[in-house]
Amino acid sequence: MDIRQCRRCRKLFNYVGHFNCPACVHELDDIFTKVRNYLYDHPQADMPSLCEASGAEEEDVLGWLREGRLILGGDAAAMLVCENCRKPIQTGRYCDACAALVRSQLAETAETLGGKARSEEKPAGRPGSAADRPSSGQGVWSRKFLDIRGGNK
Numbered sequence: 001m002d003i004r005q006c007r008r009c010r011k012l013f014n015y016v017g018h019f020n021c022p023a024c025v026h027e028l029d030d031i032f033t034k035v036r037n038y039l040y041d042h043p044q045a046d047m048p049s050l051c052e053a054s055g056a057e058e059e060d061v062l063g064w065l066r067e068g069r070l071i072l073g074g075d076a077a078a079m080l081v082c083e084n085c086r087k088p089i090q091t092g093r094y095c096d097a098c099a100a101l102v103r104s105q106l107a108e109t110a111e112t113l114g115g116k117a118r119s120e121e122k123p124a125g126r127p128g129s130a131a132d133r134p135s136s137g138q139g140v141w142s143r144k145f146l147d148i149r150g151g152n153k
């Protein structure tokens with residue numbers, strides 16, 4: 001049993017891999033959907049307008065970037081770096097090379113889990129239109145992000 005304090009509402013809860021309590025996880029899922037949809041319509045949105053439109057906190061958005069649920073397009077990629085080699089990346093924790101390395105190491109120990117290779121064909125940073133907005137998956141956020149990092153905190 002691992003009791004933690006919810007990062008969001010400060011309630012104590014039984015840790016199961018999320019930093020938030022179940023209620024907040026659920027709520028954040030809804031907010032994430034709004035964030036993703038907003039970014040499809042406004043790929044150059046800045047942090048304040050994104051947060052206002054979606055109800056998300058800056059911290060939530062940064063968390064989604066780390067988790068790979070949001071991708072940065074274009075120049076904004078420089079704000080995330082690979083945790084292994086420090087190369088700028090667009091999403092997640094590792095660059096493609098290191099991710100492949102990590103995946104192959106994981107595959108050795110957990111081969112039965114069957115690693116789902118994520119498709120390499122998705123161009124990052126492509127401006128989305130309502131027509132090809134997916135009903136699920138990652139959101140893509142363009143470059144303005146870096147500017148906000150500097151000013152907002």
Ligand SMILES: [Zn+2]
Nearest residue numbers: 006009021024
């Ligand atoms: Zn909570």
Ligand SMILES: [Zn+2]
Nearest residue numbers: 082085095098
């Ligand atoms: Zn790397």
